[in-house]
Amino acid sequence: MTAETVIEAPAELEEGFDRRAEQMRLVEAVLFASAEPVEEAALAARLGEGADLRGILDELQAHYSHRGVHLVAAAGRWAFRTAPDLAPLLQRETEVTSRLSRAAVETLSIIAYHQPVTRAEIESIRGVATSKGTLDILMEAGWIKPGRRRETPGRPLTWLTTPAFLDHFGLESLRDLPGVDDLRAAGLLDARPAITTLFSRGDDAALPRAVEDSAED
Amino acid sequence: MTAETVIEAPAELEEGFDRRAEQMRLVEAVLFASAEPVEEAALAARLGEGADLRGILDELQAHYSHRGVHLVAAAGRWAFRTAPDLAPLLQRETEVTSRLSRAAVETLSIIAYHQPVTRAEIESIRGVATSKGTLDILMEAGWIKPGRRRETPGRPLTWLTTPAFLDHFGLESLRDLPGVDDLRAAGLLDARPAITTLFSRGDDAALPRAVEDSAED
Amino acid sequence: MADARGPDDEWSAAPALEPAAEGEPALLVDLGEFEGPIDLLLTLARDQKVDLTRISILALAEQYLAFVEEARRLRLEVAADYLVTAAWLAYLKSRLLLPTPETEEPTGEELAQALAFQLQRLEAMQNAAARLMARPRLGRDIFPRGAPEDLPVFERRVTEVTLYDLLRAYGDIKRRQQKTGPLHLPPVDLFTIEDAIRRVEAMLGRLPDWTRLDRFLPPDWRGGGTSREDKLKARSALAATFVATLELAKAGQLEVRQDGTFGPLYVRRTDTPAAPPIPDKEP
Numbered sequence: 221m222t223a224e225t226v227i228e229a230p231a232e233l234e235e236g237f238d239r240r241a242e243q244m245r246l247v248e249a250v251l252f253a254s255a256e257p258v259e260e261a262a263l264a265a266r267l268g269e270g271a272d273l274r275g276i277l278d279e280l281q282a283h284y285s286h287r288g289v290h291l292v293a294a295a296g297r298w299a300f301r302t303a304p305d306l307a308p309l310l311q312r313e314t315e316v317t318s319r320l321s322r323a324a325v326e327t328l329s330i331i332a333y334h335q336p337v338t339r340a341e342i343e344s345i346r347g348v349a350t351s352k353g354t355l356d357i358l359m360e361a362g363w364i365k366p367g368r369r370r371e372t373p374g375r376p377l378t379w380l381t382t383p384a385f386l387d388h389f390g391l392e393s394l395r396d397l398p399g400v401d402d403l404r405a406a407g408l409l410d411a412r413p414a415i416t417t418l419f420s421r422g423d424d425a426a427l428p429r430a431v432e433d434s435a436e437d
Numbered sequence: 438m439t440a441e442t443v444i445e446a447p448a449e450l451e452e453g454f455d456r457r458a459e460q461m462r463l464v465e466a467v468l469f470a471s472a473e474p475v476e477e478a479a480l481a482a483r484l485g486e487g488a489d490l491r492g493i494l495d496e497l498q499a500h501y502s503h504r505g506v507h508l509v510a511a512a513g514r515w516a517f518r519t520a521p522d523l524a525p526l527l528q529r530e531t532e533v534t535s536r537l538s539r540a541a542v543e544t545l546s547i548i549a550y551h552q553p554v555t556r557a558e559i560e561s562i563r564g565v566a567t568s569k570g571t572l573d574i575l576m577e578a579g580w581i582k583p584g585r586r587r588e589t590p591g592r593p594l595t596w597l598t599t600p601a602f603l604d605h606f607g608l609e610s611l612r613d614l615p616g617v618d619d620l621r622a623a624g625l626l627d628a629r630p631a632i633t634t635l636f637s638r639g640d641d642a643a644l645p646r647a648v649e650d651s652a653e654d
Numbered sequence: 655m656a657d658a659r660g661p662d663d664e665w666s667a668a669p670a671l672e673p674a675a676e677g678e679p680a681l682l683v684d685l686g687e688f689e690g691p692i693d694l695l696l697t698l699a700r701d702q703k704v705d706l707t708r709i710s711i712l713a714l715a716e717q718y719l720a721f722v723e724e725a726r727r728l729r730l731e732v733a734a735d736y737l738v739t740a741a742w743l744a745y746l747k748s749r750l751l752l753p754t755p756e757t758e759e760p761t762g763e764e765l766a767q768a769l770a771f772q773l774q775r776l777e778a779m780q781n782a783a784a785r786l787m788a789r790p791r792l793g794r795d796i797f798p799r800g801a802p803e804d805l806p807v808f809e810r811r812v813t814e815v816t817l818y819d820l821l822r823a824y825g826d827i828k829r830r831q832q833k834t835g836p837l838h839l840p841p842v843d844l845f846t847i848e849d850a851i852r853r854v855e856a857m858l859g860r861l862p863d864w865t866r867l868d869r870f871l872p873p874d875w876r877g878g879g880t881s882r883e884d885k886l887k888a889r890s891a892l893a894a895t896f897v898a899t900l901e902l903a904k905a906g907q908l909e910v911r912q913d914g915t916f917g918p919l920y921v922r923r924t925d926t927p928a929a930p931p932i933p934d935k936e937p
Contacts, residue, residue, distance in 0.1 A: 252799060254799065254802055255798040304795065310797060311795055322689060328786070329782045347691055347772070359821075362818070390791070399782060
């Protein structure tokens with residue numbers, strides 16, 4: 221009697237262990253097979269009810285953390301990517317990395333750090349009008365998308381970054397943007413208008429009277 | 438003296454071990470990222486003289502033999518492949534991705550912007566007849582649905598977008614679709630080969646205001 | 655003057671105020687490398703080599719005004735943005751130096767603070783951009799699965815259409831609509847005679863003496879590029895400016911001279927005090 225119970229327990233444990241191992245292999249295969257990040261929800265649907273997806277992902281991530289390929293997350297999507305430290309050995313130039321204009325790069329980071337942000341706000345921060353092609357290029361790259369309209373006069377469109385932006389720059393979430401906490405603490409991400417009205421040429425730019433007068437001198 | 442040799446030996450060993458581990462990581466990353474199976478000779482060239490490529494490949498193959506992904510060789514070329522025994526699980530659902538025809542994308546955008554809109558109205562906006570198949574495809578994708586009939590002669594059916602449409606395009610509401618002005622500002626109304634886009638100015642266009650204004654009239 | 659700057663300085667471009675060779679003007683001014691007036695101000699501020707929070711806004715305003723003045727003296731044209739900012743800074747300077755009038759307008763101190771904030775915020779964004787672009791990037795440093803296996807789609811995505819595709823399609827429709835209906839000429843980005851007249855009139859006041867016609871062309875329109883479009887633009891600017899000078903000559907505002915067939919055209923204000931003739935051949 222006692223002997224039986226002793227034997228049964230490990231058998232059950234082993235079965236549970238096997239199922240979990242199989243689930244891990246499945247997750248590994250699904251993520252490995254896909255070039256695009258896979259939604260966590262889609263993985264959960266694969267495994268069915270009651271699976272410890274989070275635990276499996278954590279374990280996989282730990283397993284791969286010292287290997288040539290890493291398991292990374294961006295905006296709730298998971299993907300295998302080559303390890304960043306191997307970059308010098310793997311580096312290649314492609315059209316993806318072709319030089320973005322300085323205007324495009326600045327605009328992209330302003331959208332990333334200040335989102336949701338309107339075009340007029342971008343222009344106020346940069347101090348120049350945004351040329352037409354800039355947002356177009358960033359949107360075509362799949363890095364930005366329109367967000368909700370701002371409930372202010374004119375209901376201007378806001379802009380946001382996409383999950384593909386996070387994926388491209390190897391960020392798990394917007395909280396991982398370089399230096400974002402310091403910038404916020406320093407008040408540099410505040411919506412506070414600076415000399416906005418002076419430098420934006422947007423429709424909603426109303427020059428203060430004094431400036432207008434002196435500009436016309 | 439003896440102490441020194443004792444200390445030196447492990448240090449060397451460790452260094453050799455580290456180099457080998459790094460080489461293994463590189464092989465792993467190269468095989469992962471490569472679009473084609475990789476020639477053993479190409480891998481050897483990557484690692485440089487004196488590397489134990491064969492040993493590394495054997496070790497990798499053994500490591501992956503119980504995982505969701507296998508390292509396989511055919512005709513002297515190496516590649517990662519999902520484990521064959523997982524095939525039934527991976528291919529359980531088969532859905533085919535297809536690109537939407539240009540007519541379908543245009544029709545969808547018109548429904549999004551003009552809903553509720555009848556087929557005749559869509560045709561008048563696009564300037565060409567819409568095949569019944571186009572609406573079927575969009576309906577099958579779950580992006581459009583029939584709305585109320587228009588109370589005009591013939592009581593034509595109108596079309597609306599669905600919540601799945603918003604979901605797919607990452608929009609919170611229809612109000613967040615960029616307006617025509619936004620599209621123009623983002624450069625999306627520009628004909629690609631047209632002269633204006635070829636001339637797109639930098640943000641710092643050193644032109645007096647008057648010139649710019651009249652050029653945009 | 656050769657560009658003494660390395661390619662790495664893109665993010666910390668020093669102002670192009672450099673001592674020139676003997677006999678040359680003391681300053682080399684090029685606004686082309688700045689992303690607008692705030693960027694120029696920031697570059698000048700960095701040169702003060704102190705923390706941006708401790709910068710002297712007054713000194714900065716003076717530096718900017720001197721810079722723009724020099725730019726105008728040498729190159730004769732400065733984008734409107736820069737001039738508006740110059741006017742604003744002149745105003746700021748006066749507010750900082752003169753006793754505060756009893757008005758509801760912001761004080762000089764408040765204006766200076768707003769400008770300082772603007773500079774810090776742009777600097778923060780430029781630094782953030784540099785750090786962002788320095789990260790390992792997908793497709794250059796980090797790679798996805800190179801040979802994705804044809805597995806079923808997990809996102810219930812039937813078709814591959816992006817929001818960009820959708821918006822681009824709608825933009826195309828809108829554009830086609832503009833083409834049909836009443837005749838609608840696509841905007842052609844060429845220099846008009848009206849533009850040229852305004853430009854020549856505005857510049858005449860600052861002309862020292864006989865000036866070559868092509869000096870009146872905006873820098874972007876001088877056909878520096880080799881593309882067909884650049885040449886077309888340059889031709890339109892030259893033709894418009896030529897017609898503009900004829901119009902203004904007819905109105906008695908300026909004189910035009912040419913020293914020989916196909917020779918360069920020179921222009922000056924009619925009320926220019928007599929100056930020695932250009933050392934070319936006699937008319």
